[in-house]
Amino acid sequence: MRVLAVIFLGCAALLAASSPAERNLNQAEVAELENRILRILEAVDNKEPPQEQQRELPEGPGDLITLDTAVDGMEQQQDVREGEDFRFPETSCHNGNGESYRGTVSVTGTGKPCQRWDSQSPHKHSRTPAKYPNAGLGKNYCRNPDGSSGLWCYTTHPGTRWEFCDVPQCKKETCQKGDGSSYRGTASVTESGKTCQRWDSQTPHPHRRTPDRYLHARLLKNYCRNPDGASGLWCYTTDPRTRWEYCDVPACPGKGYICKMKC
Structure with missing residues (x-):
């Protein structure tokens, strides 16, 4: 809109500068045209932009985004993978590689207690709840935050950094x-x-x-x-x-x- 206005103003200026025999508008008409264009620009500048519709977004990893949740101007988001329904995570067994497991098993397959995911002792690591907010890294529960072949955890044994957990398959x-x-x-x-x-x-x-x-x-x-x-x-x-x-x-x-x- 502002570009068109500049063009109109330029044309008006040219018309005003032309000889009386070549122009179709007199000086008063050009001035009126300029005033109208300026009023249009002021109206555009003062107009408030439309408010975007506010939608509730998940506050944490427990609030799963399902197929029914959409954002305007974007594709629908989902936390459902083919063959697995993450809206109903397993708690007593696991499917596939265990990424959707949200149970409370907290010992490895050899019986070692798991280290808390928010702890850096005895093993320093990068698999923290802050870096993997959707992996369900609560307390010291067995999880699979990084696409490994199965559920695992860091251990509280200084000589054993991590081990797989013994959580049965659902199927x-x-x-x-x-x-x-x-x-x-x-x-x-x-x-x-x-x-x-x-x-x-x-x-x-x-x-x-x-x-x-x-x-x-x-x-x-x-x-x-x-x-x-x-x-x-x-x-x-x-x-x-x-x-x-x-x-x-x-x-x-x-x-x-x-x-x-x-x-």
């Missing part, structure tokens, strides 16, 4: 995909019926496949796992005469099954 895994490296179920018996030895134990079989050496394999309790790229799920056994065996976990139907030694 129990009853089969293994491919070589079983992604299996997080609770099977703990071998194909011949022997009970598995705990991964954090060196009895009856000393070994190097320990939870602290294979952090992302989630070697919890005596559950069958595949931490080292073997052809299937296995474990050390509690039988002193049998060091290890494959586990009795069937292959999931579909593609990706890698045959084991018996095939």
Whole structure:
């Protein structure tokens, strides 16, 4: 609007400066035109801008933004991921990698108490509630704030920085995909019926496949796992005469099954 007004004023000035034979407006008409344009500009300058509609926004991580919440001029925001409804977080078990878990388990899979997320002792860290406000980092509860493979926490043990937690899956895994490296179920018996030895134990079989050496394999309790790229799920056994065996976990139907030694 102001640009057009400047153009009109410029034209009016030119008309006023032209010879009497070339102009169509007299001096009084040009002055009147200028006054009208100035009044329009003053009206525009004094007009108050429209007030933006105020909407209530979440005050903290507990106020989840759902599909029903929208902001004018922006796409709808959501805190719902495909296959998981974060509006109803799990408290007694977890789905997927546990990012939506909001339960109160606060010990690791080996029984170590968890360090509080808002504490820097005994382990200094950057996974704080302030930096991860939507991760539910309350007290010392097991959580997964950074997209890890499962629930974990820093420990109160000075010699162990962090460990995975033992929180059961809501949907129990009853089969293994491919070589079983992604299996997080609770099977703990071998194909011949022997009970598995705990991964954090060196009895009856000393070994190097320990939870602290294979952090992302989630070697919890005596559950069958595949931490080292073997052809299937296995474990050390509690039988002193049998060091290890494959586990009795069937292959999931579909593609990706890698045959084991018996095939």
